[in-house]
Structures are given as C-alpha cells and as structure tokens.
Amino acid sequence: MPQHKTSSAQTCPVARSLDLIGDRWMLLVVRDAFDGVQRFGDFQRSLGVARNILSDRLRRLVEADILQVQPASDGSAYQEYVLTDIGKSLFPIVVALRQWGERHLFTHGEHHSLLIDKRTRKPVPFMIPRSKKGSALSAEQTEVQKVSRP
Structure with a gap:
C-alpha cells in the first residue's frame, strides 16, 4: 500500500x-x-457529530489558524470559535462546493438551502x-505548471 505523503512533501496546492x-x-x-455557529454545543447540534470527533476537528482548525478561540461574547464562561482571516478566505471554496452541489446533486425543483446576497436578496451568481x-x-484553457525535481 502506498505511503501517504505529508503536507510538506506535496508540491500541489490542492x-x-x-x-x-x-x-x-x-x-x-x-x-x-x-x-454564525460559534459554540461547541451548537456545532455538535448542527452537525450531529460525536464529541471526540468535533473536539479533534476544532483543535486542528485552531492549530491551522482557521478558527480562533475567544471568550464568549455574552460574558458567560463559554468560549467561542470564530473564523480568522485565513478561515474567512475559505469562503469561495465553500461557495464553489455549494454551487456545484446545487447544479449536480439536486433534481429540478428539489428544495435546498440558498446562498443569497444580503443587499439584493437574490441568489449569489455562479462562480x-x-x-x-x-x-x-x-x-x-488552463494548465498546471508542475514543479520540476532536480
């Protein structure tokens, strides 16, 4: 079975x-x-994921500087997970996955959530x-310029 390369060994951004x-x-x-989900319990309720899996994913996202932990905005003893600038830059990826799913994974007329522009109240145009x-x-019309190995 081939060994999975670590991230640092990969030359492909994907x-x-x-x-x-x-x-x-x-x-x-x-x-x-x-x-807008920020608290552990709210993530767990939304996702229906086991606590240990959610804890691991939140820890890894914090370590990667995608999320940061901060005291709860309501002054309670809870902590909240909020997107960092790096995390916010993932927005186009989430939108692209959403739009691909809308086009290819739902039948015509089948109901699904919509991403709308708050200003116009219209669906976000296809990216x-x-x-x-x-x-x-x-x-x-594109190509990947591969890294040449010495």
Whole structure:
C-alpha cells in the first residue's frame, strides 16, 4: 500500500489543502462557522457529530489558524470559535462546493438551502474562474505548471 505523503512533501496546492481541510467534518465546521455557529454545543447540534470527533476537528482548525478561540461574547464562561482571516478566505471554496452541489446533486425543483446576497436578496451568481481581462476560463484553457525535481 502506498505511503501517504505529508503536507510538506506535496508540491500541489490542492493536495496540501485537502490534507488540512479535505475531511468532511472540517469543511462542515467551517460552513457552520460562516453561518454564525460559534459554540461547541451548537456545532455538535448542527452537525450531529460525536464529541471526540468535533473536539479533534476544532483543535486542528485552531492549530491551522482557521478558527480562533475567544471568550464568549455574552460574558458567560463559554468560549467561542470564530473564523480568522485565513478561515474567512475559505469562503469561495465553500461557495464553489455549494454551487456545484446545487447544479449536480439536486433534481429540478428539489428544495435546498440558498446562498443569497444580503443587499439584493437574490441568489449569489455562479462562480467561475476568469482571466485577467475578465473572460471566463474553462479547464481546457488552463494548465498546471508542475514543479520540476532536480
């Protein structure tokens, strides 16, 4: 069986990212944090995940500086998990996964949650990679420049 490479050995940004946040629970914790969930018990209720798994994922997200722990905003003895700037920069990833799921995992007319623009109250437009000039880029119009090994 092949040995899994550690993150530091990976030259692919996708592989390194998946090593850190590719686990189902990691991404769902981040999704819930974007939805305003901040307390352990609220994450657990929302996700229905075992306490030990949630504790591990929250610890790893804090260690990766995606979440930070702070005293509860209501002055209680609880602590809250809030997104850092690094965590907030995961928003396009969560949106891309959401939009892919909306397009490919629901039948026509099937109900699902919607991501809406608070200003316009309309669904967020579909994200697509764009060139510097603003035109849409397809996968066929891009390539990965691999790292050459000495």
